[in-house]
Amino acid sequence: xxxxxxxxxxxxxxxxxxxxxxxxxxxxxxxxxxxxxxxxxxxxxxxxxxxxxxxxxxxxxxxxxxxxxxxxxxxxxxxxxxxxxxxxxxxxxxxxxxxxxxxxxxxxxxxxxxxxxxxxxxxxxxxxxxxxxxxxxxxxxxxxxxxxxxxxxxxxxxxxxxxxxxxxxxxxxxxxxxxxxxxxxxxxxxxxxxxxxxxxxxxxxxxxxxxxxxxxxxxxxxxxxxxxxxxxxxxxxxxxxxxxxxxxxxxxxxxxxxxxxxxxxxxxxxxxxxxxxxxxxxxxxxxxxxxxxxxxxxxxxxxxxxxxxxxxxxxxxxxxxxxxxxxxxxxxxxxxxxxxxxxxxxxxxxxxxxxxxxxxxxxxxxxxxxxxxxxxxxxxxxxxxxxxxxxxxxxxxxx
Amino acid sequence: xxxxxxxxxxxxxxxxxxxxxxxxxxxxxxxxxxxxxxxxxxxxxxxxxxxxxxxxxxxxxxxxxxxxxxxxxxxxxxxxxxxxxxxxxxxxxxxxxxxxxxxxxxxxxxxxxxxxxxxxxxxxxxxxxxxxxxxxxxxxxxxxxxxxxxxxxxxxxxxxxxxxxxxxxxxxxxxxxxxxxxxxxxxxxxxxxxxxxxxxxxxxxxxxxxxxxxxxxxxxxxxxxxxxxxxxxxxxxxxxxxxxxxxxxxxxxxxxxxxxxxxxxxxxxxxxxxxxxxxxxxxxxxxxxxxxxxxxxxxxxxxxxxxxxxxxxxxxxxxxxx
Numbered sequence: 001x002x003x004x005x006x007x008x009x010x011x012x013x014x015x016x017x018x019x020x021x022x023x024x025x026x027x028x029x030x031x032x033x034x035x036x037x038x039x040x041x042x043x044x045x046x047x048x049x050x051x052x053x054x055x056x057x058x059x060x061x062x063x064x065x066x067x068x069x070x071x072x073x074x075x076x077x078x079x080x081x082x083x084x085x086x087x088x089x090x091x092x093x094x095x096x097x098x099x100x101x102x103x104x105x106x107x108x109x110x111x112x113x114x115x116x117x118x119x120x121x122x123x124x125x126x127x128x129x130x131x132x133x134x135x136x137x138x139x140x141x142x143x144x145x146x147x148x149x150x151x152x153x154x155x156x157x158x159x160x161x162x163x164x165x166x167x168x169x170x171x172x173x174x175x176x177x178x179x180x181x182x183x184x185x186x187x188x189x190x191x192x193x194x195x196x197x198x199x200x201x202x203x204x205x206x207x208x209x210x211x212x213x214x215x216x217x218x219x220x221x222x223x224x225x226x227x228x229x230x231x232x233x234x235x236x237x238x239x240x241x242x243x244x245x246x247x248x249x250x251x252x253x254x255x256x257x258x259x260x261x262x263x264x265x266x267x268x269x270x271x272x273x274x275x276x277x278x279x280x281x282x283x284x285x286x287x288x289x290x291x292x293x294x295x296x297x298x299x300x301x302x303x304x305x306x307x308x309x310x311x312x313x314x315x316x317x318x319x320x321x322x323x324x325x326x327x328x329x330x331x332x333x334x335x336x337x338x339x340x341x342x343x344x345x346x347x348x349x350x351x352x353x354x355x356x357x358x359x360x361x362x363x364x365x366x367x368x369x370x371x372x373x374x375x376x377x378x379x380x381x382x383x384x385x386x387x388x389x390x391x392x393x394x395x396x397x398x399x
Numbered sequence: 400x401x402x403x404x405x406x407x408x409x410x411x412x413x414x415x416x417x418x419x420x421x422x423x424x425x426x427x428x429x430x431x432x433x434x435x436x437x438x439x440x441x442x443x444x445x446x447x448x449x450x451x452x453x454x455x456x457x458x459x460x461x462x463x464x465x466x467x468x469x470x471x472x473x474x475x476x477x478x479x480x481x482x483x484x485x486x487x488x489x490x491x492x493x494x495x496x497x498x499x500x501x502x503x504x505x506x507x508x509x510x511x512x513x514x515x516x517x518x519x520x521x522x523x524x525x526x527x528x529x530x531x532x533x534x535x536x537x538x539x540x541x542x543x544x545x546x547x548x549x550x551x552x553x554x555x556x557x558x559x560x561x562x563x564x565x566x567x568x569x570x571x572x573x574x575x576x577x578x579x580x581x582x583x584x585x586x587x588x589x590x591x592x593x594x595x596x597x598x599x600x601x602x603x604x605x606x607x608x609x610x611x612x613x614x615x616x617x618x619x620x621x622x623x624x625x626x627x628x629x630x631x632x633x634x635x636x637x638x639x640x641x642x643x644x645x646x647x648x649x650x651x652x653x654x655x656x657x658x659x660x661x662x663x664x665x666x667x668x669x670x671x672x673x674x675x676x677x678x679x680x681x682x683x684x685x686x687x688x689x690x691x692x693x694x695x696x697x698x699x700x701x702x703x704x705x706x707x708x709x710x711x712x713x714x715x716x717x718x719x720x721x
Contacts, residue, residue: 016531023616038535038691129604129688135435201605201687380535380615381690 013041020049024127024384027394029368033375033383040383043375045368050398058358063089064163066358071157073362074396077116077339078158079108079148081396084336086161087242088345092332093163095295097243100288101165106244107281108151108160109336110274111178114185115144116339116391117267117274124264124388125196128205133195140188143181150174164295175282182279189271197268206261210374210386213258220370223363224341225266226390230258236337248280260382260389267391333361340364340391364397408500409490416489420636421451426673427680434684461625466530469622473527478623478630481520485637488513492644493568495654495664506567507559510645511552514600517638518544521602524631525619536618539608539691546698547599547606553706554592557713558582558649571653581652585716588709590650592702597646597675599698601638604683608691643675644668 013034020028028049034042054073058066070085071078083105090097097105118137125133145155151174152160152167160167196202212220217230227234235252237245253269255262329351335344341363348357367390374390375383425440425447432439440447465474491506493499503509518540525537559565561582562573574582583590599606608618615621620631647653647668656667689697 014531016535125687129607130686131431132435132684135437139436195685196687199687201689204693205687205690379690379692381688 011036018383020046024387026123026387026392029387029392029394029397031371031375031383033380035380038379038381040375040378040380043372043383045371047365047368047394048398050394052399054399055358055360058355060354062353063092063355066355067162068157068159071159072395073360073399074116074338074340074343074364074393075156076119076393077112078156079112079160080116080336080338081343082159082161083109083243084334084338084343085345086163087336088332088334088347089163090292091334092328092347092349094328095164095292097165097292098289099244099286100169101290101292102244103247103281103285104166104170104290105161106248107170107178107278107285108148108158108166109243110277110281111144111147113274113339114271114278115141117271118144120267120339120388120391121192121264124385124391127384127388128202130196130199130202133192136188136192136195140181140185147174147178147181150177162291162295165289165291169290170285175285178278179282182275182282185275186272189268189275193268203261205381205385206264206389207259208257209260209382210378210389211257211259212370212374216373217258220373221366222341222370222390223366224337224339224391225253225270226263226341226367228252229255229262229266231256236335236342240335242334242336244281244284247284248277250274250277260385263389263391335361338363340393340396341367343396360396360399362396362399364392364394365399367392368397405500408498412489412494412500413486416486416637416640417633419640420633421455423636423640423676424454424632425451426676427683430677430680431684434681455629458629459626463626464624466528466622468529470527470529473523474622475627477520477524477527478627478634479520480523481517481634482630482637484513484516484520485634485641488641489637489644491567492641493571493648493653494668497568498664499568502566502568504564504566507555507565507570507645507649510641511548514638514641515544515548517634518548520631520634521619524623528619528622530622532615532617533619533621536608536615536621539615540602540619543599543602543606543608543694543698546695547596547702550592550698550702550706551596551600553703553710554589554596555645555649556706556710557586557589560710560713560717561585567648567653571648571655574652575655580655581650583650586650586709586713588705588712590646592706592709593646593650594678595697595702597642598679598682599694601635601642601679603635603639603679605686605689606694607688608694639676639679640672643672643679646675647671 013036016033016035017030018033019030030046030049032044032046033040052072054069057069061069067082067085070081073081118141122134122137122141125131148158148160149155151170152158212222212230214230214232217227217232222230223234231254233252233254236242237250238252250273253266253273255266329349331346331348333344333346335342342361343363344361346359346361347355350356370390371386374386378386428450429439440450443449443453465471488510490500491503491509493502521540521544522537525533525535525540528534558570561577562570564570564573574580577585579585598604602608620628623631651671654665654668660666
């Protein structure tokens with residue numbers, strides 16, 4: 001045996017596969033970790049276990065038919081995906097959404113942000129071992145999901161928006177319940193904070209862990225709270241306002257050090273800001289139509305019998321008038337601030353009723369790409385905290 | 400006759416202990432459930448009172464899966480080591496005046512020895528599973544238990560010095576003669592160290608690193624299922640009860656209480672033990688989990704120096720007060 005070989009044998013990293021079936025990788029993320037003791041010296045994420053080909057599917061579906069698929073991207077906050085997708089298609093079609101629909105969209109998007117952040121806080125705390133926060137968060141999330149059900153009939157896969165507006169108008173009861181929720185929600189946030197915010201173990205586990213500087217955060221392509229925690233002031237809602245965001249007042253919380261704790265603080269502040277936006281939307285909600293006059297027609301069958309009788313319908317359920325005159329040709333990229341970060345839809349249109357190509361810029365996919373950078377040199381337990389703090393959801397990552 | 404009497408004692412203690420272990424799981428689920436704005440088990444029997452029996456039956460009749468590449472002999476023995484050493488430790492605990500299966504003079508040392516042996520079970524389980532997560536869990540367990548064993552042993556030295564004995568019954572007697580009636584007050588530093596080491600010794604939150612679920616799936620018992628898993632589970636709960644007993648005997652005055660409850664000589668003892676057990680659950684519902692290196696730092700840099708200081712203080716006070 002020569003000396004090189006024995007030197008190479010002296011140290012072998014302990015390889016461990018974290019996932020795809022693992023309690024703390026938030027779905028079917030797989031990490032190939034190389035360990036030296038408990039220290040991570042290499043991390044290779046593998047994604048694609050939840051790939052459903054949404055982008056390819058959309059090429060064979062009309063714009064309206066793709067909308068329900070966007071529910072399945074970030075399934076924790078599907079309202080936000082619906083809103084961004086509809087915005088993108090409306091930009092392509094040149095449709096102006098009525099004021100009331102804009103406010104409703106802003107409202108449901110912020111509700112989605114709260115549900116998303118609550119689930120993030122629940123699982124992040126559970127990963128670090130604080131299991132009670134988990135159940136407290138689900139208590140409030142449940143109230144919002146019930147409201148989603150009231151407004152559109154579904155709790156998770158909402159498909160609430162439609163191209164040119166929203167499907168149903170909000171009722172007085174809905175607004176009242178939501179207003180009551182916004183009144184007590186800040187005290188609930190304080191309740192979560194009493195459990196972990198000043199907890200020494202929590203601070204030890206999160207402060208100074210997974211630090212990412214502002215430059216690194218930008219070059220890694222982080223968006224959303226994960227970017228803002230590093231001190232970069234970028235929020236699509238503020239800088240490229242869509243829907244009614246230009247008409248409501250809110251602050252964008254900014255962190256300093258960019259560690260797990262700052263990312264946690266940013267999201268906690270956002271919970272309160274979102275709560276404020278919802279209140280303003282309820283107060284300012286203007287009367288009027290909820291759907292633009294020039295929105296594409298959706299012919300919904302009256303009952304199952306009708307569909308069977310009318311064999312001329314192409315899809316059996318939804319018929320979208322395909323030969324509209326003003327489908328634009330060319331490219332369009334429209335993004336929105338989702339709970340996870342900047343979600344963008346990029347369409348290449350050849351002027352027909354379905355996209356020639358669609359690309360989804362999903363923040364989770366890009367955030368997972370930053371994991372090797374963040375995890376290097378940390379402990380195994382920190383990897384879990386870092387995954388949690390980036391708030392990835394695999395439905396969106398794998399598309 | 401002597402032997403028969405001892406066997407009878409063992410059977411009684413074993414049976415009572417097992418019932419307590421079963422209902423400790425139920426108690427835990429109820430306590431944590433109510434702390435987390437939910438109900439806990441409600442389905443089996445009124446208020447889920449029969450849930451532990453259902454759980455036991457389920458685990459008993461489960462298929463016993465033994466992965467192919469494990470070291471079979473060690474894999475079979477490991478849970479037994481845990482359970483037997485945990486059960487053996489109960490032998491010296493005086494539940495009420497004059498009632499201990501074995502009233503031996505090195506009682507406290509014996510309990511330490513047994514709880515150290517239990518660590519072997521965990522380490523061997525992790526090693527013999529021949530799988531990566533259990534291996535890491537086993538390594539963590541060995542490091543953790545060794546470090547905290549020292550802190551715990553040192554924290555009780557003050558008690559030994561004050562009582563002048565290692566016999567658990569004598570410690571209780573000496574306490575009832577002391578000015579405060581319990582050693583909690585003069586030995587508060589020792590109690591503090593003991594309390595923290597107690598959590599680490601039994602692998603409970605916030606020190607449940609050997610089985611840290613989000614990191615190591617289930618730690619050392621990842622590959623175990625059915626009854627073998629149940630053995631680990633029982634060993635953990637018996638360990639909790641034993642540690643609570645040690646705490647009660649050494650710091651809270653054992654079976655003595657503010658007044659005697661006629662007919663139930665062990666009333667105060669059980670009450671105090673359940674106080675500790677409740678504390679275990681309370682902490683589990685409240686605190687996050689430490690990281691491995693932070694745990695070691697806490698053990699070596701805080702608890703052990705503190706325990707040594709306590710010994711120094713106790714010795715000084717003892718020599719001053721005579």
